[in-house]
Amino acid sequence: MITELGHFALILAFLVACFQTVVPLVGAHYRWPGWMASAEPAATLQFLLTAGSFMALTWAFVISDFSLQLVVANSHSDKPMLYKITGTWGNHEGSMLLWVLIVTLFGAFAAWFGGNLPPTLKARVLAVQGSIGVAFFAFIIFTSNPFLRMDVPPFDGQDLNPLLQDPGLAFHPPFLYLGYVGLSMTFSFAVAALIEGRVDAAWGRWVRPYTLAAWVFLTLGIALGSWWAYYELGWGGFWFWDPVENASFMPWLIAAALLHSAIVVEKREALKSWTILLAIIAFGFSMIGAFITRSGVLTSVHAFATDPDRGMFLLMITAFFMLVGLTLFAARAQSMQAKGVFSLASRETGLVANNVILAVSAFVVFVGTIWPLVAEIFFDRKLSVGAPFFNFAFAPFMVALGLILPVGAMLPWKRASLKRTIKPLRTAFVLAIAVGGLAWAMQTGRSLLGPVGLFLGAWLVSGAVIDLWSRTGRGDNRLSRLLRLPRADWGKSVAHAGLGVTMAGVAGMMAWETEDIRVAQIGESFEVSGFTLTLDDVQQVPGPNYRSTMAEVSLERNGREIGTLYPEKRVYPVAAMPTTEAALDIGFLRDVYVVIGDPQANGGWAVRTYYKPLANWIWGGAILMSIGGTLSLTDRRYRVAAGNRRRTGAVEGVPAE
Amino acid sequence: MKRLILCLCLLAAPAFAVQPDEILDDPVMEERAREISSGLRCLVCRNESIDDSNAELARDMRLMVRERLVAGDSNREVVEYVVDRYGEYVLLTPLTGGSNMILWLAGPVMLLLGVGLGAVYIRRRSVTPEPVVDALSDAEQARLRKIMDE
Numbered sequence: 041m042i043t044e045l046g047h048f049a050l051i052l053a054f055l056v057a058c059f060q061t062v063v064p065l066v067g068a069h070y071r072w073p074g075w076m077a078s079a080e081p082a083a084t085l086q087f088l089l090t091a092g093s094f095m096a097l098t099w100a101f102v103i104s105d106f107s108l109q110l111v112v113a114n115s116h117s118d119k120p121m122l123y124k125i126t127g128t129w130g131n132h133e134g135s136m137l138l139w140v141l142i143v144t145l146f147g148a149f150a151a152w153f154g155g156n157l158p159p160t161l162k163a164r165v166l167a168v169q170g171s172i173g174v175a176f177f178a179f180i181i182f183t184s185n186p187f188l189r190m191d192v193p194p195f196d197g198q199d200l201n202p203l204l205q206d207p208g209l210a211f212h213p214p215f216l217y218l219g220y221v222g223l224s225m226t227f228s229f230a231v232a233a234l235i236e237g238r239v240d241a242a243w244g245r246w247v248r249p250y251t252l253a254a255w256v257f258l259t260l261g262i263a264l265g266s267w268w269a270y271y272e273l274g275w276g277g278f279w280f281w282d283p284v285e286n287a288s289f290m291p292w293l294i295a296a297a298l299l300h301s302a303i304v305v306e307k308r309e310a311l312k313s314w315t316i317l318l319a320i321i322a323f324g325f326s327m328i329g330a331f332i333t334r335s336g337v338l339t340s341v342h343a344f345a346t347d348p349d350r351g352m353f354l355l356m357i358t359a360f361f362m363l364v365g366l367t368l369f370a371a372r373a374q375s376m377q378a379k380g381v382f383s384l385a386s387r388e389t390g391l392v393a394n395n396v397i398l399a400v401s402a403f404v405v406f407v408g409t410i411w412p413l414v415a416e417i418f419f420d421r422k423l424s425v426g427a428p429f430f431n432f433a434f435a436p437f438m439v440a441l442g443l444i445l446p447v448g449a450m451l452p453w454k455r456a457s458l459k460r461t462i463k464p465l466r467t468a469f470v471l472a473i474a475v476g477g478l479a480w481a482m483q484t485g486r487s488l489l490g491p492v493g494l495f496l497g498a499w500l501v502s503g504a505v506i507d508l509w510s511r512t513g514r515g516d517n518r519l520s521r522l523l524r525l526p527r528a529d530w531g532k533s534v535a536h537a538g539l540g541v542t543m544a545g546v547a548g549m550m551a552w553e554t555e556d557i558r559v560a561q562i563g564e565s566f567e568v569s570g571f572t573l574t575l576d577d578v579q580q581v582p583g584p585n586y587r588s589t590m591a592e593v594s595l596e597r598n599g600r601e602i603g604t605l606y607p608e609k610r611v612y613p614v615a616a617m618p619t620t621e622a623a624l625d626i627g628f629l630r631d632v633y634v635v636i637g638d639p640q641a642n643g644g645w646a647v648r649t650y651y652k653p654l655a656n657w658i659w660g661g662a663i664l665m666s667i668g669g670t671l672s673l674t675d676r677r678y679r680v681a682a683g684n685r686r687r688t689g690a691v692e693g694v695p696a697e
Numbered sequence: 698m699k700r701l702i703l704c705l706c707l708l709a710a711p712a713f714a715v716q717p718d719e720i721l722d723d724p725v726m727e728e729r730a731r732e733i734s735s736g737l738r739c740l741v742c743r744n745e746s747i748d749d750s751n752a753e754l755a756r757d758m759r760l761m762v763r764e765r766l767v768a769g770d771s772n773r774e775v776v777e778y779v780v781d782r783y784g785e786y787v788l789l790t791p792l793t794g795g796s797n798m799i800l801w802l803a804g805p806v807m808l809l810l811g812v813g814l815g816a817v818y819i820r821r822r823s824v825t826p827e828p829v830v831d832a833l834s835d836a837e838q839a840r841l842r843k844i845m846d847e
Contacts, residue, residue: 275714382823384820389819400808422785424788426738426746427746
């Protein structure tokens with residue numbers, strides 16, 4: 041019964057979305073207040089209905105209702121409760137429902153907290169958001185309905201993919217979707233502004249929180265996914281330049297560019313049409329991401345036919361929204377006149393450089409991702425574009441970005457003296473050179489990767505500290521002023537420092553990791569990078585829904601015991617799949633990573649050990665970036681903008697009209 | 698992600714990448730083998746090198762690379778040998794010749810374009826006179842900001 045209610049709620053939500061797309065749009069055109077205002081209750085209702093539908097599906101997973109096809113295919117009664125719940129979105133249909141739930145959530149947010157938006161703009165934003173809802177509701181209902189029943193319910197399910205039964209991957213999709221779909225909100229704002237024919241500083245301020253939130257969620261989602269890959273796949277890789285990963289990385293890069301260019305719109309009323317274009321493209325990349333992930337077109341070029349309906353449907357949705365968005369853009373972009381004037385040396389120039397680098401690097405990733413498909417269709421060549429290409433083609437952009445970032449971040453708006461800006465940064469530069477030089481001197485191999493990474497890390501972190509400190513002015517009380525700085529300033533510095541930490545982590549780990557593969561007898565000790573490991577024991581241990589082969593490895597350094605590691609190999613009998621569970625000794629400067637392999641003919645066990653320097657900096661930096669974004673999001677001006685004071689935002693830093 | 702997982706599941710024999718019995722005795726030779734195999738794609742996986750892959754086929758390819766090395770081939774000859782058998786699909790770094798020039802040049806060309814457009818934009822913004830008609834003076838701006846910040 042609950043299932044049918046959920047199904048019914050989903051269809052009702054679809055109808056409400058249709059209403060929300062048409063009525064407010066017509067109302068905004070003819071300036072009919074009643075029609076425009078109807079968008080708000082519609083957005084709320086649409087969210088409540090979708091939430092109800094999603095809860096009904098979750099409930100079916102919780103009680104293991106095996107009369108539902110989806111539950112049978114993705115659940116099992118022995119599964120721990122956590123994974124029963126997360127199993128709701130651990131499959132195509134359920135994850136689409138989560139996706140559309142987030143679409144409606146963002147729409148409802150705009151309805152609830154958009155009190156200071158002009159009524160026509162608000163109605164149009166909600167109408168566009170409603171139309172995105174319509175497309176995805178239709179996609180779910182007509183091609184991927186999660187509420188289909190079984191004719192004959194079986195006694196038990198086929199279990200969730202064991203790799204998904206892991207905390208890292210269980211929460212990876214919701215964050216990623218919050219990011220992807222957050223960009224739908226910026227798209228709605230962009231299209232609404234194009235229909236309205238007006239982009240001003242206030243628009244920049246309204247759209248920025250959504251961009252920022254989407255970027256923070258994308259950062260967390262990508263970091264969770266990469267962390268999962270690191271500890272789960274058994275050899276400690278954290279990024280594969282896989283099409284599906286690239287699908288999440290491209291929107292991240294574009295969102296990063298967008299949130300910076302929106303600042304220029306907000307503060308200086310320049311870069312308007314570019315920002316609008318970015319907002320459209322960012323959502324386009326989100327949708328391409330959904331298409332790549334779900335159609336399987338790039339997974340294997342030949343897999344396109346595996347699910348032509350879904351793939352085609354998603355491609356049509358993407359094409360439709362991009363076509364509408366870009367056509368509107370072409371028609372209206374001229375009317376967006378830039379107002380702000382600035383000289384060559386200015387914050388604006390720095391942000392233009394930031395946007396060029398981020399947008400072009402996203403383009404490089406895009407070309408590399410789709411090239412195998414293009415080459416096969418147009419040139420009849422079957423080829424691969426793998427990690428070596430991306431590392432080679434993408435890394436220079438990040439080096440360039442890291443080099444200019446601290447300078448650009450400190451340049452004043454409008455007109456600046458480059459000399460005066462660079463002066464306080466000299467300390468940071470010397471420090472960074474020293475750190476890089478030290479790394480260069482200490483390493484044995486002569487790769488530049490490690491030293492350059494550490495140089496950039498030190499340069500970004502110390503640059504961010506100096507930036508923050510320079511905002512406290514002169515004289516006494518600088519420390520107390522530091523704490524009272526706007527949260528946006530703190531957010532900026534923390535996020536920039538986080539980028540530096542991640543860069544140092546990536547470079548350090550790739551440059552200096554060591555690996556040891558061997559057969560170890562029980563009781564045997566061996567050395568890896570100054571650590572002594574002893575394989576103490578290997579045992580069979582039963583788990584809740586798996587069998588585990590668990591090794592006990594003790595870890596020592598210079599005769600001092602550091603800890604005991606328990607790497608596992610698990611077999612999930614229902615799904616008949618093995619997984620490796622690496623054991624990590626996590627440290628600030630390094631991880632020791634142990635994987636247990638197969639028993640060998642001569643009685644020993646294959647053991648793989650990795651020494652991974654700076655591994656945690658990669659995710660630590662990502663966490664810092666998202667903390668920075670969140671700080672910025674809670675800045676006073678947004679809280680004020682969310683309140684009742686009408687359009688206070690439009691005044692600051694922008695000449696009165 | 699989902700596809701990656703699927704692939705990994707189908708292929709994850711209860712083993713992992715390079716096995717202890719594959720490793721060559723000569724560390725220099727082994728180093729070369731690792732370098733070569735990290736640039737070769739496992740044919741049945743997606744974008745994974747044979748060095749990282751758990752698949753049975755990847756193991757065969759790793760052994761093939763090592764055999765050729767022991768037989769005295771140079772790194773380049775080993776790669777050519779593998780490409781002759783499996784096609785350019787196995788190369789994780791695409792070749793630079795022919796239509797692939799588009800792939801390799803797309804980034805630099807786009808960068809030049811971006812820098813050019815950016816420069817033109819900045820130049821235009823810096824020479825346009827500011828519409829100062831009824832803007833606030835700097836002092837007024839400062840006062841306004843102070844009021845706003847309170």
